[in-house]
Amino acid sequence: MRLRHGRYTGPLFRALNPVYARTPLSGHGAALFGGRFNPKGTPALYTALDPATALREAHQVGSLQPTILVSYTADLGPIFDTGDELALKRYGVTPALLADAAWRSRMLDHQTVPTQDLARRLSADGFNGLLVRSFAKGAAASDMNLVLWAWTDGAGSLIVVDDEDRLSRM
Template sequence: MRFKGALYRALNPIYAREPRSGRGAQLNGGRFNNRGVPALYTSLSILTAIREANQVGSLQPTTIVSYKAEVDRVFDSRDEAALAAYGMDAAALADITWRDQIKSSGEARTRAFARQLVKDDYHGLLERGFVHGSSPSDLNLVLWQWADEASSRLIVIDDENRLA
């Protein structure tokens, strides 16, 4: 599918000056990227972005960034048949034990799935948010490829140059 619209991130203020870097995910890894691989974890709503960035404990200082996005080759994980073709299902995507899987076997199913999507030239993954308080309408778009180019355009909305 092609995604065109607004995206939001709730960033740790440390990364606020580099809202397109993917550095936090690169340093730590995430559900859909290995450590060392940059990724942008974005949401389709501001509230979803805040929930995703503050999953544990109390609300921490957070910088909200919005983007205009036009991204080709997005895998829509709401398509059960497409997921099944990759040996995945909604329960596997939502599995909270992905960190435990890495500790026990060195690999999380979600990371292996994402790596295959990248090999298959997907630029991103549209997936449901699974954090506490999320509903099926809370969607995230994880990006592995983004640029200023038309096929993976991601433009930071910062008309007043506040992030400079």
């Protein structure tokens, strides 16, 4: 892990729908559909600490679709570490709640989604994101995601690695 004193420094990866390739920092797709850690209407960047995890995350439902793999260099914080069980307890959360697969059906039924509530509380407490294991099919316990609710304006830096400006030509 590259999480020290609540900051993440290192590479991050996202597997983007090509529709969003020109705006890899927008969080628009997550805002449209909602996610485990963001309700509909709230932008978020779901990133992974390695490329394989990013691909698994992007293709959890259905067949492999066209994808753009993007890498970033990051220095972001403060980040909540869900691997810290004491910190989870302070928020009344268990690892089982983080892994609960029913979040999507709850969201679609307009019910409370505990992981989205956790994200709201963490954001209100000044966290810009959280480090959490991947729950995608085939992911190992060591496959990690960094979910961000804030990645500009004081959160640190998140820079797309695109030395040849390829994404603007998509």
